[in-house]
Amino acid sequence: xxILVIVSIGAAAWTMVQGSIINASAEMEGKKTPxxxxxxxxxxxxxVIINFLFSIIIIxxxxxxxxxxxxxxxxxxxxxxxxxxAAFASALCIMVAAKAGAEMLTERPELSIWALLFVxxxxxxxxxxxxxxxxxxx
Numbered sequence: 001x002x003i004l005v006i007v008s009i010g011a012a013a014w015t016m017v018q019g020s021i022i023n024a025s026a027e028m029e030g031k032k033t034p035x036x037x038x039x040x041x042x043x044x045x046x047x048v049i050i051n052f053l054f055s056i057i058i059i060x061x062x063x064x065x066x067x068x069x070x071x072x073x074x075x076x077x078x079x080x081x082x083x084x085x086a087a088f089a090s091a092l093c094i095m096v097a098a099k100a101g102a103e104m105l106t107e108r109p110e111l112s113i114w115a116l117l118f119v120x121x122x123x124x125x126x127x128x129x130x131x132x133x134x135x136x137x138x
Contacts (some may be wrong), residue, residue, distance in 0.1 A: 016040065039095065
């Protein structure tokens, strides 16, 4: 479990670095900051915070008589973390899809159904996260 948290923190740091590189290259070219750079930075920061919370749970939630987190609560805790992650990823997906869809509609209004479809795919991500969270808590 500790190795998983360490690898995840490394992935979050890499994501934030890539977002910063995208933002810096857009700034050097004189373009406005792309949504993907901001989204990568936000997702990396979110992942670092979640990993910090999981580290606290791993350190203080161990077994024994005086355990901080009872065994019955682990299902609900993992379900909550799953739903938080799915909702955040869904929000990023919808943000990018709506922005791209709005730009697409200004150029080709006949493709409006595709813009709606891409936003709906982001909503599907939240629904799947909810289903997994319900299965974990049950």
